[in-house]
Amino acid sequence: MACQTLAKVLQRSMGEVAPPLTSFQLRYPLIIHAELMTHRVFSRNARSSRAVPTARLIEEVMTDPFIPRHWGANQKGMQASVECNEEVRLPALMSDGWASATRESAWLYARDKAVETASAFAAAGYHKQISNRLLAPFLHIDVVVTATELANWFALRDDPAAEPHIRDLARAMKAAIEDWDRTYGGPDILRPGQWHLPYVSDRDQAGIRRIWDAALAADADLVEHARAVSVTRCAQVSYTPFHEAKLSVEQEVARHDALISARPMHASPCEHQATPDTLLPDGSWANPHLHGNLRGWIQYRKTLNGECA
Numbered sequence: 001m002a003c004q005t006l007a008k009v010l011q012r013s014m015g016e017v018a019p020p021l022t023s024f025q026l027r028y029p030l031i032i033h034a035e036l037m038t039h040r041v042f043s044r045n046a047r048s049s050r051a052v053p054t055a056r057l058i059e060e061v062m063t064d065p066f067i068p069r070h071w072g073a074n075q076k077g078m079q080a081s082v083e084c085n086e087e088v089r090l091p092a093l094m095s096d097g098w099a100s101a102t103r104e105s106a107w108l109y110a111r112d113k114a115v116e117t118a119s120a121f122a123a124a125g126y127h128k129q130i131s132n133r134l135l136a137p138f139l140h141i142d143v144v145v146t147a148t149e150l151a152n153w154f155a156l157r158d159d160p161a162a163e164p165h166i167r168d169l170a171r172a173m174k175a176a177i178e179d180w181d182r183t184y185g186g187p188d189i190l191r192p193g194q195w196h197l198p199y200v201s202d203r204d205q206a207g208i209r210r211i212w213d214a215a216l217a218a219d220a221d222l223v224e225h226a227r228a229v230s231v232t233r234c235a236q237v238s239y240t241p242f243h244e245a246k247l248s249v250e251q252e253v254a255r256h257d258a259l260i261s262a263r264p265m266h267a268s269p270c271e272h273q274a275t276p277d278t279l280l281p282d283g284s285w286a287n288p289h290l291h292g293n294l295r296g297w298i299q300y301r302k303t304l305n306g307e308c309a
Helices: 030-038 053-064 103-123 128-138 151-157 164-184 202-211 219-238 249-261
Strands: 006-014 023-031 043-044 088-091 099-103 140-149 274-276 298-300
Touching: 006 151, 006 164, 023 030, 023 164, 030 043, 030 128, 030 140, 030 164, 043 219, 053 103, 053 128, 099 103, 103 128, 140 219, 151 164, 219 249
Parallel strands: none
Antiparallel strands: 006 023, 023 140, 043 140, 088 099, 274 298
8 A cells, every 4th residue: 555646648739829738637645635726727627525435435545545655754844854753652452551553554543543433424324525524634536637837836846845745746747748748749739620638539539420420510510529528528537436437428428518508507627628729910819718727728618608607
């Protein structure tokens, strides 16, 4: 059992003048999620502990709990450059008094107590949004992130002063970009009207065309369906592990339609799809009001009426 921090580039694109746009699939300790959320230039969808059954999360924290890899010693300030390896005194299990445990054993003791208490809340009939909170320190979280602006993130988070586990994430994201660029020769070059679509491959688009061949009057119809599939697959991270989604393409399109027709609209999964904007002769963007947080790109969410209440 160890800290599990994973990063994979789902899609990396750029326009003739639009900057690189990168979508990531991430898994990292839940304890650092609040720090990632402070970066407002990120579009993100994440697994919600309100949506996952308590029994499933208990299984996760028993088989793959978050365990710190860096055990900082107490000192003044936010950074803990030196580690501590002192034993931790805990209530003795078999006798009155106290017993000492290694830092890892003490952490797992706390995990076991949290599991015991979460199970008791669930058995008593409490909703998972209550019982699952007790498991939070030991959980990982699955997240989809899309951004054009990554320099500040890397400057702050891949730095000796950063919290060690979020630095692990920043380094994993850097490595994922380098791996993509090495494998594919850099970002895909898109023209205006061509779409950056996380989770939708050329093979997926061929399958969409086969399913709706009679109904697809033009490439624009294919793009619309492919974009809908991408939205649903980004949304599914909130309740389903990345590799376990089992919807048909038809069901994915229907789920997209339900998301954007809901009131209020569930629009955040529509932030990961974008097409390059163009520059005017004066050097300004043609559609800056449609960029959202993706500079130089027309973000799908911003094209939807009612995307913000």
